Amino acid sequence: MGDFVNHLFAAVMDRFAKARKVAQLEHTISSFIRYQEKRGQLYQTLRHFANDPRWVLRYVVGREIGRFLDDEAEEVIRIWMRLAADKHLYVREATAKGMVSAMEADFDRVWRFWESAFHDDSAEVRQTAAMTLIPLLQNPVLRKRLLPLVKPMGRDASPKVKALFERYLSPHLLEEEPFPVPAMDFKTTADLPVASRLIDQVVGQDEAVAIIRLAARQKRSVLLIGEPGTGKSMLGQAMAELLPASNLEDIIVEARGKANNMPKVRVLSAGHGEAVVRQREREFRTNVSSLRWILGFAGAVTLIVGAFYAYTRENPVYIMGSLILTVMIVWFAKSLKAKPSEQIPNYLVNNSGKVKAPFIDATGLHAGALLGDVRHDPYQSGGLESKPHHLVEPGAIHLAHKGVLFIDEVAMLSLESQQALLTAFQEKKLAITGRSPGSSGTMVRTEPVPSDFVMVIAGNVPDVDKIHPALRSRIRGYGYEVYMNETMSDTEENRYKLALFVAQEIRRDGKIPHFTREAVEAVIECARRIAECPDRLSTRFRELGGRIRSAGDLAVQSGAALVLAEHVKRAGHFSRSIEEQRVWRERNGLKPLLRQPSPGKIKVLSNYKETAGQIIQIWTAVVPAAEVEIRVPQMESGEWNVLPIEAALNRYCLSGRYYFETEGAAAGERTEDFTLAMALSALSAKHGVFIPEDIAVCGSLNVAGMVGECAFFGRKMLTAKHGGIRTILAPLANKHIEVPPTIHVVWVQSLDEAWNAVQLLTRTKLERDSFSFEELLK
Numbered sequence: 001m002g003d004f005v006n007h008l009f010a011a012v013m014d015r016f017a018k019a020r021k022v023a024q025l026e027h028t029i030s031s032f033i034r035y036q037e038k039r040g041q042l043y044q045t046l047r048h049f050a051n052d053p054r055w056v057l058r059y060v061v062g063r064e065i066g067r068f069l070d071d072e073a074e075e076v077i078r079i080w081m082r083l084a085a086d087k088h089l090y091v092r093e094a095t096a097k098g099m100v101s102a103m104e105a106d107f108d109r110v111w112r113f114w115e116s117a118f119h120d121d122s123a124e125v126r127q128t129a130a131m132t133l134i135p136l137l138q139n140p141v142l143r144k145r146l147l148p149l150v151k152p153m154g155r156d157a158s159p160k161v162k163a164l165f166e167r168y169l170s171p172h173l174l175e176e177e178p179f180p181v182p183a184m185d186f187k188t189t190a191d192l193p194v195a196s197r198l199i200d201q202v203v204g205q206d207e208a209v210a211i212i213r214l215a216a217r218q219k220r221s222v223l224l225i226g227e228p229g230t231g232k233s234m235l236g237q238a239m240a241e242l243l244p245a246s247n248l249e250d251i252i253v254e255a256r257g258k259a260n261n262m263p264k265v266r267v268l269s270a271g272h273g274e275a276v277v278r279q280r281e282r283e284f285r286t287n288v289s290s291l292r293w294i295l296g297f298a299g300a301v302t303l304i305v306g307a308f309y310a311y312t313r314e315n316p317v318y319i320m321g322s323l324i325l326t327v328m329i330v331w332f333a334k335s336l337k338a339k340p341s342e343q344i345p346n347y348l349v350n351n352s353g354k355v356k357a358p359f360i361d362a363t364g365l366h367a368g369a370l371l372g373d374v375r376h377d378p379y380q381s382g383g384l385e386s387k388p389h390h391l392v393e394p395g396a397i398h399l400a401h402k403g404v405l406f407i408d409e410v411a412m413l414s415l416e417s418q419q420a421l422l423t424a425f426q427e428k429k430l431a432i433t434g435r436s437p438g439s440s441g442t443m444v445r446t447e448p449v450p451s452d453f454v455m456v457i458a459g460n461v462p463d464v465d466k467i468h469p470a471l472r473s474r475i476r477g478y479g480y481e482v483y484m485n486e487t488m489s490d491t492e493e494n495r496y497k498l499a500l501f502v503a504q505e506i507r508r509d510g511k512i513p514h515f516t517r518e519a520v521e522a523v524i525e526c527a528r529r530i531a532e533c534p535d536r537l538s539t540r541f542r543e544l545g546g547r548i549r550s551a552g553d554l555a556v557q558s559g560a561a562l563v564l565a566e567h568v569k570r571a572g573h574f575s576r577s578i579e580e581q582r583v584w585r586e587r588n589g590l591k592p593l594l595r596q597p598s599p600g601k602i603k604v605l606s607n608y609k610e611t612a613g614q615i616i617q618i619w620t621a622v623v624p625a626a627e628v629e630i631r632v633p634q635m636e637s638g639e640w641n642v643l644p645i646e647a648a649l650n651r652y653c654l655s656g657r658y659y660f661e662t663e664g665a666a667a668g669e670r671t672e673d674f675t676l677a678m679a680l681s682a683l684s685a686k687h688g689v690f691i692p693e694d695i696a697v698c699g700s701l702n703v704a705g706m707v708g709e710c711a712f713f714g715r716k717m718l719t720a721k722h723g724g725i726r727t728i729l730a731p732l733a734n735k736h737i738e739v740p741p742t743i744h745v746v747w748v749q750s751l752d753e754a755w756n757a758v759q760l761l762t763r764t765k766l767e768r769d770s771f772s773f774e775e776l777l778k
Contacts, residue, residue: 005035006045010057017056020269029060043068050079055088062086062095066102069109077113084117084128092124096131103136118149123158130164137169166197167244171213184496184521188562189503189514198238201504202231203497204488204539209235211480216242221425221455223475225464226484229542232458233361236406239456240359248351248358248402252276253389253446255343263346263389265447270351280344299329348394348449349401358403360453362396367417371395371424372432372449374441388444392432397424400453408458411466418468421455425474428452455479487536490528494537498524501541505548512552515563522568523548532714534736550575600685603725604677605698605716613712613719615696617663618674620681625657632660641672644701648679648751651705654686673710675701676729676754683755691758694726699734705751709733717743727761729754 009032016025036042046065049057062083069076083095103110117129130153136142137150153165186192195201202209208224208231215222216239224232250273256264268276306322309315351358362370372395377386397405407413413421424430429448434441457467457475464472475481488494499520506514515523526547530538538544550571555563600620607613628649632640649658660678677697684691698716700708710716713734720728721740732747739745746761748754 006048009035010049010052010054013056013060014054017054017059020272025056032060033064043072047075047079050083055086055091058083058086058088058091059094062091063098066098069102069106073109081113081117081125084125085122086124092128093131096128100132100135103132104139107142118152123160126153126156126158127160127164130161130169134164134168167242171217171242184492184499184517186499186517188516189499189506189520192500192503194500194504194507198234198241201500202234202238203501203541204485204494204537205231205235208482208484209238211482212239213242215239215454215480219243219454221475221479222457223467223472223479223481224456224458224484225461225482227460227486227540229540229545230484230486231539231541232484233406233408236361236404236456236458237359239454240357240404243357243403243454245355245357248354249349249450250274250347250351251349251394251398251401251449252345253348253392253449254345255387255389260388261444263392263444263446265348265449266345267450270354273345273347273350274352277345277347284343295329295332299326302326302329344390346390346392348392349398351402358400359406360396360400360403361406361408362400363406363408364412365396367414367420368393368435369396370413370417371420371430371435372398373436374432374434374439374444376434376436376439376441389446391441391444392446394449395430395432395451397421397430397451397453398432398449401450403453404456405453406456406458409463410457410459411463415468418471422468422471422474424451425453425455425471485539487531487533488539490535490537495524498527498537501544502548505545506552509549509552511556512549513555513560513562515548515551515568516565518565519551519563519568522565523551526568526572529714532712532737546575547571599688599690600681602677602681602684602691603693603696604674605696605710605720605725605728606673607712607715613715615719615723615725616674618677618681619661619663620678620685621659621661622656622682622685623659625655627655629657630660631657633662641675642678644675644703644705645679645682647703648701648705649682652683654683656686658682658685672700673698676707676751679751680729680754680758684758689759690762692727692762694724695729695758695761696720696723696725696727697729697754699729699731699748701751707731707733707748707750707754713737729757 009028013025013028013032016028033042036045042064046061046068050061050065052058061079065076065079080095080099083091086092086095099110099114103114114129114132117125120126120129133146133150136146150165150169153161153169156162156165199209199212212222212235214220222235222239224235226232248270250268250270252266252268252273253263254266256262266273266276302322302325306318306320306325310317310319310322373393374388375391375393377391410418420430427448429450429452431446431448433445434443436442455475459467502515502520502523506512523544524537527537527544530540530543547568548571551563551567554567554570554574558567560567600622602618604616604618605613606616628646630642630646632642645658649655660681662674676699679701680691680697683689698710698713700710702708708731710731710733713730714737717728717737717739720743725743727744727746729746729748732749735747746757748757
């Protein structure tokens, strides 16, 4: 009786394993273990199963034989070592799982014999050994002891071991070992190594990289906020590389009998969906071919019978009738085309042959493309209509199943789409229905389609307020929020990483030659200028990438074998933005501005759409009034901040109606840059003071009369140099930024200092480049 029950359990487990019914298989294994434990025959049965040709029985042995390590140590070890070399991957995985359970109870006892497996001649045994390390390295007590075994696996000859090392083990080395910083003694970027994985190519975002690694391991979602070009998209793609691809699934949709408008969804392991669809298509083609053969035979019989009766009865009507009937049969046979039918499923997600988790970029998608849709059927009757399940189209959330869904510029999504996205994210499934009003697809609704994805949302700082509160709360509660770095420290390590970035861009572009070391240093100097902070480098790599490609194109044009430093410097002219080109062409320096000095006229250094510096001229006219009144021009970019000017004029008791006008300003200006200049222009108009034409102002003012730090100061200095400005009143907070030697700068902290400096500068010739207001008084 016992043998019969064992055979019955074995047959059931084998059947469930072949059908890939995991839940039923695990339930059967649990029932089998409980039954054998009650009979006291579990050990003997497992020993018998260890030699069975059915892999699922060896799988059970590898996972459960460790129960008897205390009583039958030698036999258990012998069975484990044999199963560690098994040809079936699932058996080796179960063996590794069983040994890990035993090592968690008594590590030293198992490790005494298992340590040699890491140097075994069999690649399967070494792979099983690597599998045991994956969970054991999570134990902080065992971590330091096991880490020395990880590094040699990266040089293993077996691709199976290397794959485990790259995906699961190498991150542990990166967490333990500091970044190696070779000296900057390379000759060209061809001598620099380029990492194969995207996560290792990210520069200047160490905290974000660490969070992405952790989120990928734990399958958490991430919100990335930062300036454009700081690496948000690359981090999303890198996360997909870190996710395991072993649990990918295919999703197909089938007809549901009479309920055509409610298609049935079926989930299969990756690769099996394609087999099911091909089998159904083959069955359908076989049925059509059989029917055509029958119709062809019927046509031939009709001709023969018609000819027989026409001959025997000497009546041509029979032959004519048989010919007509045969033509009708042939026409009907040709009309049987192998078109989709109810029996053929429709693919929604096909992960057959994929070795990486899917990465789906859903940026800017409309609701149908994001959440799935059902196409409109123009032929809804008459036998020409399509089956509803063949009209179902998956959304990005379904294509990202078991992978990464990346959404940049999240503010572009409507609140309705964000709400549906939240539902799919929470429930890990979402039904597909028609989303176009008036479409026949709105009558179709599938079963819930799996959408178990890791979500990576990216955006700029203003986008944060446009994220659905519930969606953001879900990310904060079950994931991480990351603010991207805009700059990084100017250290030897980061300079070397920038050199690696240049090498990466060259290999990624594939059209430009390598850079010399001097050219790389010129790129690093560009990163310093863009950062506009002492001892900092910019992490806006999209802007740097444009300079690199422009320099490479110039080198190709000149026929140079390598990109030189002079190419990088010349590339600055060709890689300017549209805004910069517009400013330099249409409002080039002082040319469009009136050069005659007059009270109330002052020049201000501004920034056009945060990219191009330019010189704006402000005029002020004042008429008597009982109190301070301010009139400003309308700006498309927003409201003027006139409170600091109004507070200053009231503080000086200078009542009047002040009219301000700007010359050369346009939509997109940073109006906060005008406040100090407007206050000085108002004082100049009220007191009749002429401000020299070669003086310009930059900086913002608050209601207390203090001058705040100026944004994009370096770009404004270059604009002043190009525009012929000789003297600048600038905030003391910007003193750390390098100034062109041809420009004199007076550093001020308050409006009082700035106004006194203006009056002194009207009658003082400067002989130094940079001094404070106190030095100017002396």
